[in-house]
Amino acid sequence: MGLAGGITEVKKIANYAETYGIHVQPHNCGSPVATAAAIQLDACIPNFIIQDWFPYMPEAHYDLVEEDLEHQAVNSYLEVPKKPGLGIELNDEALSQYQCTRVG
Numbered sequence: 001m002g003l004a005g006g007i008t009e010v011k012k013i014a015n016y017a018e019t020y021g022i023h024v025q026p027h028n029c030g031s032p033v034a035t036a037a038a039i040q041l042d043a044c045i046p047n048f049i050i051q052d053w054f055p056y057m058p059e060a061h062y063d064l065v066e067e068d069l070e071h072q073a074v075n076s077y078l079e080v081p082k083k084p085g086l087g088i089e090l091n092d093e094a095l096s097q098y099q100c101t102r103v104g
Contacts, residue, residue: 002030007041014045023049032068036086039069043080053078063094
């Protein structure tokens with residue numbers, strides 16, 4: 001999603017693929033926030049087939065959120081969260097150690 005224009009653009013790409021009977025396999029090369037966004041997107045794509053994710057990153061990688069989805073996987077399956085938004089909560093303490101640039 002990060003390189004294809006976000007959730008809406010990837011959904012459009014998946015719709016184009018569905019027209020021709022092609023499955024999609026979105027690539028996830030980001031943080032646990034990207035994983036949460038990918039899972040929400042996958043849930044609304046009828047031609048979705050598989051999602052890659054990174055359960056082997058250093059533990060600090062997962063500190064960006066209160067409860068990462070990667071460590072909740074059962075038999076390599078991730079459940080779609082039922083919480084609002086992406087289904088995750090950011091960890092403000094972990095995020096505070098990174099520089100923030102505001103645009104606009």
